[in-house]
Amino acid sequence: MFAYIVRRVAAGMVMILAMSLVTMLLFFASPADPARYTCGKNCTPQLLEQNRKALGYDQPVLSYWVDFTKGIFVGSEFPKDPALKKSAPETIADCPAPCLGYSPQSSRPVRDIIVEKLPVSASLAIAAFIMWMIAGVGLGIVAALRKGSIVDRAIVGSALVFYAFPTFFIGLGLYVFLALKWGIVPVPAYTSIADGGVGLWLQGLFLPALTLALVYIAGYIRLTRAFVLEVKGEDYLRTAQAKGLTSGRILFKHTLRGALTPIATVAGLDLGGLLGGTIITEQVFNYDGLGRTAVMAATTYDLPVTVGIVLVAATFVITANIVVDVLYAVIDPRVKYS
Amino acid sequence: MSTWVPTEGTSDALLSVRDLKVTFPTEDGLVKAVNGLTFDLNAGETLGIVGESGSGKSVTSQAIMGLHRGTRAKVEGSIDFDGKNLLKLEDEELRVMRGRDIAMIFQDPLSALHPYYTVGNQIIEAYKVHHGSASKAAVRAHVIDMLERVGIPNPQKRIDQYPHEFSGGMRQRAMIAMALVNSPRLVIADEPTTALDVTVQAQILDLLIDLQKDINAAIIIITHDLGVVAEMADKIMVMYGGKAVEGGTADQTFYSPEHPYTWGLLQSMPRIDRERLDRLRPIPGNPPSLISPPSGCAFHTRCAYRDDENLGCSTIVPEFDVQDWHPVRCLIPAPKRKAIFDTEIRTPSS
Amino acid sequence: MSSRKRTTALAALGVASVLGVSACGGGGTTGGTTSGSNAAGGAQKGGTIYMLTKRPAEHMDPQRTYIGRDIFNQQRLVYRGLLQFPAGKSGADAIVPIPDVATDTGKSEDGGKKWTFTIKDGVKWEDGKPTTCEDFKYGFSRNFATDVLTGGPSIYPLNFMPSVAKAYKGPYLKTGQDVYDKAVTCNGNVLTFNFEKPWADFPMAIAGLNFAAPFRQDKDQGDKNNFVIFSNGPYKAEGGKWTKGTGATFVRNDQYDPKTDGNRQANPDKFVFTEGLTNEIITQRLIADGGNDKYAITDRSIPPAFYNQITGDVAKRATNVPSPYTFYILPNFNKMKNLKVRQALAMSTDRAGYINALGGAKAATLAKSLVAPDLPGYKENPAFSSMPPSGDPVAAKKLLQEAGVAMPYPITYTYQGGTPTSDNAAAALKSGWDKAGFSVKLAPLTDTYYDVIQNPSNNSFDVTEGGWGADYPSIFTVLPALFDSRINLTGKSNGQDYGNYKNPDAEKIMDEAAAAPTADAANAKWQELDAFLGKDVAYIPNYIQNFYFLHGSGVGNYNQNPAVSQFPDLGVISVNK
Numbered sequence A: 001m002f003a004y005i006v007r008r009v010a011a012g013m014v015m016i017l018a019m020s021l022v023t024m025l026l027f028f029a030s031p032a033d034p035a036r037y038t039c040g041k042n043c044t045p046q047l048l049e050q051n052r053k054a055l056g057y058d059q060p061v062l063s064y065w066v067d068f069t070k071g072i073f074v075g076s077e078f079p080k081d082p083a084l085k086k087s088a089p090e091t092i093a094d095c096p097a098p099c100l101g102y103s104p105q106s107s108r109p110v111r112d113i114i115v116e117k118l119p120v121s122a123s124l125a126i127a128a129f130i131m132w133m134i135a136g137v138g139l140g141i142v143a144a145l146r147k148g149s150i151v152d153r154a155i156v157g158s159a160l161v162f163y164a165f166p167t168f169f170i171g172l173g174l175y176v177f178l179a180l181k182w183g184i185v186p187v188p189a190y191t192s193i194a195d196g197g198v199g200l201w202l203q204g205l206f207l208p209a210l211t212l213a214l215v216y217i218a219g220y221i222r223l224t225r226a227f228v229l230e231v232k233g234e235d236y237l238r239t240a241q242a243k244g245l246t247s248g249r250i251l252f253k254h255t256l257r258g259a260l261t262p263i264a265t266v267a268g269l270d271l272g273g274l275l276g277g278t279i280i281t282e283q284v285f286n287y288d289g290l291g292r293t294a295v296m297a298a299t300t301y302d303l304p305v306t307v308g309i310v311l312v313a314a315t316f317v318i319t320a321n322i323v324v325d326v327l328y329a330v331i332d333p334r335v336k337y338s
Numbered sequence B: 001m002s003t004w005v006p007t008e009g010t011s012d013a014l015l016s017v018r019d020l021k022v023t024f025p026t027e028d029g030l031v032k033a034v035n036g037l038t039f040d041l042n043a044g045e046t047l048g049i050v051g052e053s054g055s056g057k058s059v060t061s062q063a064i065m066g067l068h069r070g071t072r073a074k075v076e077g078s079i080d081f082d083g084k085n086l087l088k089l090e091d092e093e094l095r096v097m098r099g100r101d102i103a104m105i106f107q108d109p110l111s112a113l114h115p116y117y118t119v120g121n122q123i124i125e126a127y128k129v130h131h132g133s134a135s136k137a138a139v140r141a142h143v144i145d146m147l148e149r150v151g152i153p154n155p156q157k158r159i160d161q162y163p164h165e166f167s168g169g170m171r172q173r174a175m176i177a178m179a180l181v182n183s184p185r186l187v188i189a190d191e192p193t194t195a196l197d198v199t200v201q202a203q204i205l206d207l208l209i210d211l212q213k214d215i216n217a218a219i220i221i222i223t224h225d226l227g228v229v230a231e232m233a234d235k236i237m238v239m240y241g242g243k244a245v246e247g248g249t250a251d252q253t254f255y256s257p258e259h260p261y262t263w264g265l266l267q268s269m270p271r272i273d274r275e276r277l278d279r280l281r282p283i284p285g286n287p288p289s290l291i292s293p294p295s296g297c298a299f300h301t302r303c304a305y306r307d308d309e310n311l312g313c314s315t316i317v318p319e320f321d322v323q324d325w326h327p328v329r330c331l332i333p334a335p336k337r338k339a340i341f342d343t344e345i346r347t348p349s350s
Numbered sequence C: 001m002s003s004r005k006r007t008t009a010l011a012a013l014g015v016a017s018v019l020g021v022s023a024c025g026g027g028g029t030t031g032g033t034t035s036g037s038n039a040a041g042g043a044q045k046g047g048t049i050y051m052l053t054k055r056p057a058e059h060m061d062p063q064r065t066y067i068g069r070d071i072f073n074q075q076r077l078v079y080r081g082l083l084q085f086p087a088g089k090s091g092a093d094a095i096v097p098i099p100d101v102a103t104d105t106g107k108s109e110d111g112g113k114k115w116t117f118t119i120k121d122g123v124k125w126e127d128g129k130p131t132t133c134e135d136f137k138y139g140f141s142r143n144f145a146t147d148v149l150t151g152g153p154s155i156y157p158l159n160f161m162p163s164v165a166k167a168y169k170g171p172y173l174k175t176g177q178d179v180y181d182k183a184v185t186c187n188g189n190v191l192t193f194n195f196e197k198p199w200a201d202f203p204m205a206i207a208g209l210n211f212a213a214p215f216r217q218d219k220d221q222g223d224k225n226n227f228v229i230f231s232n233g234p235y236k237a238e239g240g241k242w243t244k245g246t247g248a249t250f251v252r253n254d255q256y257d258p259k260t261d262g263n264r265q266a267n268p269d270k271f272v273f274t275e276g277l278t279n280e281i282i283t284q285r286l287i288a289d290g291g292n293d294k295y296a297i298t299d300r301s302i303p304p305a306f307y308n309q310i311t312g313d314v315a316k317r318a319t320n321v322p323s324p325y326t327f328y329i330l331p332n333f334n335k336m337k338n339l340k341v342r343q344a345l346a347m348s349t350d351r352a353g354y355i356n357a358l359g360g361a362k363a364a365t366l367a368k369s370l371v372a373p374d375l376p377g378y379k380e381n382p383a384f385s386s387m388p389p390s391g392d393p394v395a396a397k398k399l400l401q402e403a404g405v406a407m408p409y410p411i412t413y414t415y416q417g418g419t420p421t422s423d424n425a426a427a428a429l430k431s432g433w434d435k436a437g438f439s440v441k442l443a444p445l446t447d448t449y450y451d452v453i454q455n456p457s458n459n460s461f462d463v464t465e466g467g468w469g470a471d472y473p474s475i476f477t478v479l480p481a482l483f484d485s486r487i488n489l490t491g492k493s494n495g496q497d498y499g500n501y502k503n504p505d506a507e508k509i510m511d512e513a514a515a516a517p518t519a520d521a522a523n524a525k526w527q528e529l530d531a532f533l534g535k536d537v538a539y540i541p542n543y544i545q546n547f548y549f550l551h552g553s554g555v556g557n558y559n560q561n562p563a564v565s566q567f568p569d570l571g572v573i574s575v576n577k
Helices: A002-029 A034-039 A045-055 A061-074 A082-087 A110-145 A150-164 A167-181 A193-232 A235-242 A247-275 A279-284 A290-299 A303-331 B057-065 B091-097 B119-128 B136-149 B168-180 B198-215 B226-232 B250-255 B260-267 B334-345 C068-077 C091-095 C133-144 C155-160 C162-167 C177-183 C202-208 C279-288 C291-295 C304-309 C312-316 C339-347 C351-358 C393-403 C420-435 C449-453 C479-483 C504-514 C519-535
Strands: A076-078 A093-095 B015-026 B029-041 B046-050 B074-081 B102-105 B186-190 B218-223 B235-240 B243-249 C033-035 C048-052 C107-109 C114-118 C184-187 C190-194 C235-237 C247-252 C270-274 C296-298 C318-331 C364-366 C409-416 C438-445 C463-469 C540-550 C558-560
Touching: A002 A061, A002 A303, A034 A045, A061 A076, A110 A150, A110 A193, A110 A247, A110 A279, A110 A290, A110 A303, A150 A193, A167 A193, A167 A279, A167 C279, A193 A247, A193 A279, A235 A247, A235 B102, A247 A303, A279 A290, A290 A303, B015 B057, B029 B057, B029 B235, B029 B243, B046 B057, B046 B226, B057 B074, B057 B102, B057 B186, B057 B218, B102 B168, B119 B136, B119 B168, B136 B168, B168 B186, B168 B198, B186 B198, B198 B218, B198 B226, B218 B226, B226 B235, B226 B250, B226 B260, B235 B250, B235 B260, B243 B250, B243 B260, B260 B334, C048 C279, C048 C291, C091 C202, C133 C155, C133 C184, C133 C190, C155 C162, C162 C177, C177 C184, C177 C190, C279 C291, C279 C296, C279 C304, C279 C540, C291 C296, C296 C540, C312 C318, C318 C339, C318 C558, C339 C393, C351 C364, C351 C420, C351 C540, C393 C420, C409 C420, C409 C449, C420 C438, C463 C479, C479 C504, C479 C519, C504 C519
Parallel strands: B046 B218, B046 B235, B102 B186, B186 B218, C048 C270, C048 C296, C409 C438, C409 C463
Antiparallel strands: A076 A093, B015 B029, B015 B074, B235 B243, C033 C558, C107 C114, C114 C190, C184 C190, C235 C247, C247 C270, C318 C463, C318 C540, C364 C540
């Protein structure tokens, strides 16, 4: 098992480095010129060249990538200009290992940006995760147990409605009606625990997390319902019943253990995907997390931030995959890795 | 045993099933899975219920266990166990009897055991649910003893293993241990050997018989294979299309069967005393529809001896006289049935 | 760069978005818009104003800031320079430079080559130290470090000090420091700029841009300073910086002495800037007017989809004024060499149809020159006075026949596509031109748009469009920037001269205007230049983008004026309790 994990982690790291290269290749292959964006109005070819140099895009993509990769292991500094460092060391930004690059548009090391935005995305993802797991799995179980009844049809039907609506629509609808028109909840804004305590943090999280959760709840209701129904048809449940177990014990010990194992897999992967940022929800609610930052970085040709967030998001996804696989071996005794 | 069932009201059998009907509503119509079944079973006795799939034998066993409760199935008639009509019991009263008084052994032990829990966990659970006050250590010791009794070697170690770590035969032994852990008075074994190797089948059956003697339990063995029950059952009931078509002692049913369907079952069974393989032949046709059964004798569509003109096989519904010693649901007169069996079915070994 | 929409280079990564119109420079348009209690003396002090915006600030370093909105927000709140524009005035009065940290608006000698300013006493930085002549000299020197501090309007100081620019690489590398020390000098509190060319409207330039703002050498960390805010104005940033993607909160600077100012009212106690919101959310929130949004303002226009909701009380909180940004159609002179053909094109341009596609009269105003109406020296371009808003296909057809070209005359119109609005607008143009005898092929481009139109040897298009706003209130920052081939056309790029326009006669007028001794004389020359360009159909004026802003019901002294590029003037705004 340990060897298996080591192997997976190593493969994941190789994948992440490859992804950074692919991101850079795509960026460099784009016909748009990032230097023109930072150059400002009245840009002369000479200024354009200086901008390109300041951005670091004057070098070939491979050497840019090698610099980046080196930075991860040994750190780096920006700009890499010995003359400037000698005459004005205070202008050189230090970026110790693991350095994920320096954003010329934000004038900060990418790692600082990610460290600042990650808690926002993570808070949102985890709050939404808890909401949809409780509501989605709970309602899915109820629907499965009451299969064919009005309760079942109401749950599955309303889940389908949310499933059909785009996130943007749900988010905007909740925002406009709950927060703006009816004033049931305050206008959502992210407040970190350090700034406003747990209360304000949760209050700010409520609507965006609900939006995100609603999108996922639908899927989880359907998934849970399907898995519970599938397990209800399993022979081992009939065995449990024949043993004279109470219905509660049959549900919680025998049915859910079987039904929720695949849900745990899906949930782990979904959470891993969301920790790296949620683009639409963060945009709608003005949550300054990784998703919105990534969009902003992409639209302002901020390659280092784009690469940094791609890598963080990829790390979460890859880690989630490994965790889920390992977890699977813990949950299901039949699974063994070597 | 005198008649198939004693005269009404005089039964002191452990299990007494009367006119049992189980129906399921479906989109295509009402499925009459069991359509009027009557039999008795005494303590320590073994009943074999034989039939093709769809004959209603498994549905009958589930009806006895009350496993149809909470589903759309409708169960009518009566199932008296130890003088109590199981169909009239509260859910909770019945639950307490399940596993404790009536236990069940399923066909495929791999799917019937929960894959995520150890074998021991599942057997301990089966015991503890009915012996809540027993200490953990005592329960464990009892379960290890039980595993040993069903012939599982090294039970101290095996108790903590998962079902997938057991071989098929060992799994079924574990399953039997689970069923017998509470020393039930009635054990229903639903195709207990079907999923097993032929060599293992006999061992499992022997084990069942041995244990039955130990605890003096009544057993119902449900199977499609007449051979399985021929030697171990006291009585055999052959079912077809949700009804009993032939009943009697094992000898009667096996050595002098009178229903053409039973003949078919015999002929489709490989036997050591039958060398000519061309005699091994399945019953032609398919099991009857349970929604709209054939008119007259349900078996007439597949029966080689039907005689619509003289006997009215396609119009007259044959009776099953439970007051008979050897009831047979067939319109062919008894002497003729015996003659056909003797001349055409029981082939002398050549 | 001018008003450009861009699609992301990273569409391949699945993240695509469109940037809004970039707001650059000063300049102005007719009239200011004021609502709420307007009596300057009667404005209430205290409270918090919330600025809701979409586009993130790119720089907070004064020398690097080139976006009009950011320049004026900085000026009104945190950065005091030599001169400023009056707060809360309207029309031409709004763009008259007045003293800020300087005692007067400066003295020029040597035909506008030498400018001297005297620095006031008592203007302090937020740490209590005085704002000195040396701080101004150091701040100006930063314009020359173009390799470290990118993005700012350094082209102006460098243009007027070409030999210094050649020798001096800024205060970090310090190469050529002696050359700079002679060009910009401090004698006690007297600051002198020695330009190599006359810069008659230098006061306008430093009131309208922040490149001459003071900067404390001991606080300078080069690029790392980009979002650091070190104030000498009435407010200071909480935490001393702007957070990109989030914004900043500005609170009162206790070192600020209003007696040294007299212009900024600094009414609210606090300003909270939130960036990164969508236009839809901003509009929804301002329509709802709940909670703190009662004190909210924005610099984002109401999207056309919301126009029907701007009624009753909400309409009273909406302002609709022309912005400083003019959009124009331009022929590619590599291909459209026949004057009559260009005239026919102009005459058949359906500008009304175009404006309709944008959302109608609330979204845009018909332009009568590329020069914005309230720039000093503005005059309607006479060449286009006979051009009806919907075009005149009949007259245009006649011109095309006179040109003696085969009809239908095929042309390709390239524009920045990718949105239904831009496609509908292009379709309106095509329909007008087709009627006049052109055969128009529409060529929408996304990522490659500027690579195509800025390539001087690309002849794949005949007509395209552009947009521009003045950097500071002077036509000098408009027409030469777009039509002077000498600064625009290099081998690789045509700069902002997308039509590859090159005309020695026009350039002669530009030189005369630049060398004019007085502003009035210069303006007469600029008018001559505009008429010349019109006659030559170097461009066809299309529309002026309108600002259609909402503000909360608790906002007092709400004012948009040319001094702040028609954005809400933070120098006068207040909170009505």
